[in-house]
Amino acid sequence: MTKTNHKEPKVNELYAKLKEGVQKVYFSDKWKEILLFQSRFHNYSFNNMMLIYFQCPTATFVAGYTDWQKLGRQVQYKQEGIKILAPSYKIEKDEQTGEKKKKLVGFHQTSVFDVSQTKGAPLPSLTHELTMETATLRDFYETLKAVCPFPVEEKTITNGSKGYFDHLTQSIAVKKGMAALHKCKTLVHEMAHGYLHTNSDKSKEMKEVEAEGTAFVVLSYFGFDTSNYSFPYVAGWNGSAFADHIQKAGDTIQKTAEKLIAEIEKEMSKKSAAA
Structure with missing residues (x-):
């Protein structure tokens, strides 16, 4: 039964x-x-997401210093940035069309900050x-x-x-x-x-x-x-x-x-x- x-x-x-x-x-x-x-936050590559995770496993929303300012928040004093890789471009002129185009030439290191490292307007x-x-x-x-x-x-x-x-x-x-x-x-x-x-x-x-x-x-x-x-x-x-x-x-x-x-x-x- x-x-x-x-x-x-x-x-x-x-x-x-x-x-x-x-x-x-x-x-x-x-x-x-x-x-x-x-929608105002970047979609990070898998490699950058892994870099963010290893440096700050508790990260939720990350953005650059000036991006946080645009959102009404300020990175707090002495906060260490999370290092990621950002694309580097140069402008080249297309020989056939004469149009100017961006060409990826490599990557450079830049810093982003998690929301927990900022203060200001509530999210x-x-x-x-x-x-x-x-x-x-x-x-x-x-x-x-x-x-x-x-x-x-x-x-x-x-x-x-x-x-x-x-x-x-x-x-x-x-x-x-x-x-x-x-x-x-x-x-x-x-x-x-x-x-x-x-x-x-x-x-x-x-x-x-x-x-x-x-x-x-x-x-x-x-x-x-x-x-x-x-x-x-x-x-x-x-x-x-x-x-x-x-x-x-x-x-x-x-x-x-x-x-x-x-x-x-x-x-x-x-x-x-x-x-």
Whole structure:
């Protein structure tokens, strides 16, 4: 006789809610603003992306010194530039047509800076930190830490990230100072990374959709709404209204959420029995 999973219908329902919420983001004015903003940044070659990564693994938006000034931000004093290669051209006259054309003659080193190295006008953002703080959420955070198989530490994080999973040390960092709801969501997000993405060759986009999707479903299952953050976050990593990361991630999100929900409910039962 097949054992019925009582969590499955609700988890399926919450996943459908996630997909619907993400789809709505694509028709918002804020989404259009984000796309316009991103269009003002260069598309870097693979080699330059690797150079940026090795020098500044946490980089998100990078631009040259004057480009940041045009965007209303200033590179902070004593910040070291990220070295990349830029093309060098010379103007030549076509012998047949007489037209002047640019000819690539090589590359030269130049510097760019990550947004974390700048200050000034705020960048457009789809997501805003969750602010709910209650005794119930603080208790739920302690329950999450109790079921988490990875060491958890709250740290000062200055690069805009709310937390991270360190694959080398198999540990989780959660940003200090956040409200309990955002700490809970972040911890589940990073737990999902730990369960799913150690030695994974999935794309960064797919990993983030899976982790945040799992966090939304788990928190929603227990009555905590993170949709104001999770929907636009997943939309940002999903790519566009036509991307199918969230569709492909569906089975993984649901199975991972069910696993975590079972562990959380077991811990809650232990606490109730001991009270």
